[in-house]
Amino acid sequence: MRDVAIIGIGATKFGELWNKSFRSLGIEAGMKAIEDANLSGDEIDGLFIGNMSAGRFINQQHVDALIADYSGMVTNHIPATRVEAGGASGGVAFREAVMAVASGIHNTVMVGGAEKMTDLDDASINSVMDATADAEWEAGMGITLASNYAMIARRMIHDHIATREEIAAVSVNSHFHGALNPGAQFRKAVPIETVLKSGAVATPLGMFDCAPISDGAAAVILCPLEEAKKHTDSYVKVSAVAQASDTLALFQRDCITEFKATQVAAARAYEMAGITARDINVAEIHDDYTVAGIMAMQDLGIYKTGEAGKAFLNEETHFDAGNVAVNTSGGLKARGYPIGAAGLAQIVELTEQLRNSAEARQVKDAKYGLAQSAGGNGSAVTVSILEAI
Amino acid sequence: MASVAKEWREIPGRYNLQGTKCENCGKIYFPSRSFCPKCRRDSIGKMTPVKLDRKGFVYTFSVVHEAPDCNNRQKPYAVVMVKTSDDILLSGQLVDVEPENIEIGMPVRAVLRKLDADGPAGIIHYGFKFVPDY
């Protein structure tokens, strides 16, 4: 098993991209990554795509073939694999790609995530998201994914794990950073009152507690660590990629105010990387709902139960606060949430931070970055750790 | 139009809260499972149907304002996670109560209600929802 490096990254702007199709988005991100890695494209011998639901969003199955074709890779007939794990599709695709290179079976691999959501109406989009919970016993009974996270939030408040304001602060933090990220969907900081007063989605969560509907794509290129400097000086090491599963339905859990899958994946990742939570400088976490952000920082072991909320509220999570910087990309909330792309967008952001190209939102001396990507009710979670070289 | 078989298959669970009990370790599962995740192979052939108690209390809840199409006319509507008196956690809608009167800990019971229908000419889907208990 050999070490893996990231030698190139690329991402489209995220947002309601009316004039961009699914295939054009995927290609744009991929081309940027190839350029960033100083490759021609012929070097790529494997392609992995994280995509949650092209089948339901744009009626297109078999997107591995679509991307391989339109990216030009099909001229070399390379293997292309599409990966789906709800919101964790991108994170899981990344892990598959890393394993492919680490194993020696592949050498230079592109892994991308892409989602085109806005070709469908809002109600139908939400139904697709709801189907990442238990379609039969949650969605089928009137439970929306948002209402599941809302129920988690209400229980957290009841159990004194976080206050309503602390939960809202996750969104404030994401927007603060989104304002500093040119690629973000929302580029305006918001005060906490805006979050607290926003239109109800599923109480106690409102519009500003929920990540938007977005189109977008992100891609990274991997190769063995020892070959990285052949291509570029600004590469980053993949120190760990871990993944864990949990029950599909939220009501099957023993405890609903934590995601065991995040805890288990994090423990595996820290062990693989030979570090602890204390070594992390910058984290990209899956804030599809604000409350998920609170849980993530606690489940990752970065904060103790009951403490993460305070860190968000006291702005200790800002890129320049000297603590663990959280969601410097703007997170899912402000950067945008084209589902399959989210996990890869996190990797792109961490790479920028670790190779010092994050510009206005640069975390000083970032050495270790962590990406946490989750699907559905936290039924699949990947935790990836990157290291600056 | 959705397959009628898909909904029909789930009737025991949807109407009567039928789950399964692992006769090996005694744990009860809802919805039904064909083997026990704890006992694994030791549970094969030992999973028996069991009906959950219809009474319980509210463990957590939310009032849904952004509703899927099928529930659009009933928004805002409440969803709950209920701890039944046999200690199983279930999710469903809570009806016949004003949203501001819902509290964690309030007693509820499961009743049969319409979930949705496949349009004005299609099959009506019935299933359990919760109401405040007397």
Next chain:
Amino acid sequence: MDVGIVSYGAYVPRYRIKPEEIGRIWGVDGKAMGKGLMIYQKSVPSPDEDVVTIATEAARDMMARVPDVNPEDIGAVYVGSESHPYAVKPTATIVAESIDATPAMTAADMEFACKAGTAGIQACMGLVGSGMVEYGVAIGADTSQGAPGDALEYSASAGGAAYLIGTKNIIAKINKTLSFTTDTPDFWRREGQPYPLHGGRFTGEPAYFRHITSAAKMMMEAMETKPEDYTYAVFHQPNGKFPTRVAKQLGFTPEQIEYGLLTPNIGNTYSGAVPLGLANVLDHAKPGDRIFVTSYGSGAGSDAFDITVTNEIENYKRENAPTIERVLENPVYLDYGTYAKYKGKILMSE
């Protein structure tokens, strides 16, 4: 072999609308309408309720009160209504699944306007009395529709009650049942039409009054009884006025019909009306009480029952399910807009 009621259950939805609110929309003195009908409010089903859910709730309460009865011993389920959710596909099978009575049983839906529930009781009596089945379930339930602006809008309501008929541990013996039936077109609804039509005042004397008084007189003749021999009487009640008048005509007192008259408080529950009225009587009845019941269904016919409450009612676990008084507690009042939304009277975009 004595055949009778082993258990009963009842359900009425919690929502109400007052006649003055209906009248407000149509430019009519609703309060006066209500007074004229002797209906002061009517029940309204929630959008997620229908005859299936109402019948199921009543049937489950009925079973809860007899925990020693094995639902697999139920040999027949009949649901009588004029607002079955399907024109083809029975309500009875869904209710039967919901009380675990399936599969070794017969079932069917019945229609005979407001007497479909009592017709089911008679059918069950035959099956049980002949030894063909051990227990039969008969349910009368409706979510009746009144056309917007029509007089029936002030009365058509929702509710139902379920009866377990058998021979063991009966709490009320049905001494006799008989019926008076003719072809009298007083009130009808054609297939596919959303609202019924009626013959105006023709629904009175030649329809309701003729059939109820004929059946009632036939019953008292057959049983050699007089009105004063009965503790309670329950008559079909499309409004509060008709049963009050027919009771007087037959010689029954206002006290005798008081418990059995629910329409002034919940509206006309059609197939549920007499079953619900009888349930309220049984909620208060003591051993030895004699109950006189005559239903009426447009089209037309009346089913009469002579019932004696047994000692077994003292052992009966009535407390395992809510009484009608409890079911009717804390109603929630709607405005006409919400009422129209719940009843599907608003033209939607699909």
